[in-house]
Amino acid sequence: MNKPIIYLISDSLGETAEKVIKSALLQFGNHREYELVREPYINDKEKINHLLLTIARENAIVGYTLVNPDLRQYIKRRSVELELEAIDILGPMLEAMERMFQKKPRLKPGLSHQLDEAYFKRVEAIEFAVKYDDGRDPRGIEQADIVLVGVSRTSKTPLSQYLALKSFKVANVPIVPEVEPPKELYQTDPSKCIGLKINAKKLNDIRKERLKALGLKASANYAQTERIEKELHYFEGVVKALGCPVIDVSNKAVEETANLILQLQMLR
Known part of the structure; x- marks a missing residue:
């Protein structure tokens, strides 16, 4: 049939x-x-x-x-x-x-x-976030609408992607005591930079879980309290020198932090 x-x-x-x-x-x-x-x-x-x-x-x-x-x-x-x-x-x-x-x-x-202007702007922002993720190319700092600054595991990348979906071009810069932040960071408008602060205990828990997920020992230096406190102290000095707003992300979801960042952008 x-x-x-x-x-x-x-x-x-x-x-x-x-x-x-x-x-x-x-x-x-x-x-x-x-x-x-x-x-x-x-x-x-x-x-x-x-x-x-x-x-x-x-x-x-x-x-x-x-x-x-x-x-x-x-x-x-x-x-x-x-x-x-x-x-x-x-x-x-x-x-x-x-x-x-x-x-x-x-x-x-x-x-x-039909692919309208808003669609292309959003795609461009997503591509920008990927290209300038984790300080890969400091030239993106000047071009960015928002620059996220923080130590490892403060949700810089997820925040960059979330804000990119709102059509914001976002670059993020990791703060590590052994590495001097790029000069471009100090030359850009401090009002578009956002420091991502986190308390030591919370960061210790997050990093231990990260090490576990990677199949590594939780005792690695990356998750040691002394190391974390050193990084956070260095971070405080960087954001103070920048004179940029700081958000405590210790107990905040990515969406909550993103909304606070968007509010700061509106004030600009």
Whole structure:
């Protein structure tokens, strides 16, 4: 027995129709029991008529997402003439919204797939955060909207990524007593720098867990109280020299710290 065929006609990619129809098909079995045929970028009556004749010969059904009301009406009329089962997926919602908003729709296909300026800005910010993570390239400090400064395990990288999703370009600089911070850090606007402070006990616990996850001994110097206190003392000197705001992240989730940083940015 031949599989039932379902055609998807769209004036764009047809992804909307496919998602809706697949959701409905889940109620009737698995994907082996039917065939889906997607027909994208259909925007004139001649193409529609040709498709409908094919669908009628194959005894298939059709679902369609077309923003043009004339084309929707054409499919509706021709499907009745050809005794086809045709489902208008988008039309009734557009018509209801037109009545509610008392406004004509834009009637432009593919709007959900357009990549707007905000999208590109967010992608650029994410790429920036990766490129200038963990002090890899100090040249990013001047270009950044926000510069995070802190010792290891103060959530600099997760914060950078979280803020990047808000379209902020973020660089972060690790503070290590044996390594002088880059000169660019002292040359940039201190108001865009944020020191990430943490208490020694909390940092000790976090670093021990990190060592465990890496399969290393918790007694390593990285998690020793003396070493941690040395790093934190050095960090205090750096942020004091910078004159930048400092946030205590000891008992804060990444989202909470990020919101505080965003508030500081608004004050700028």
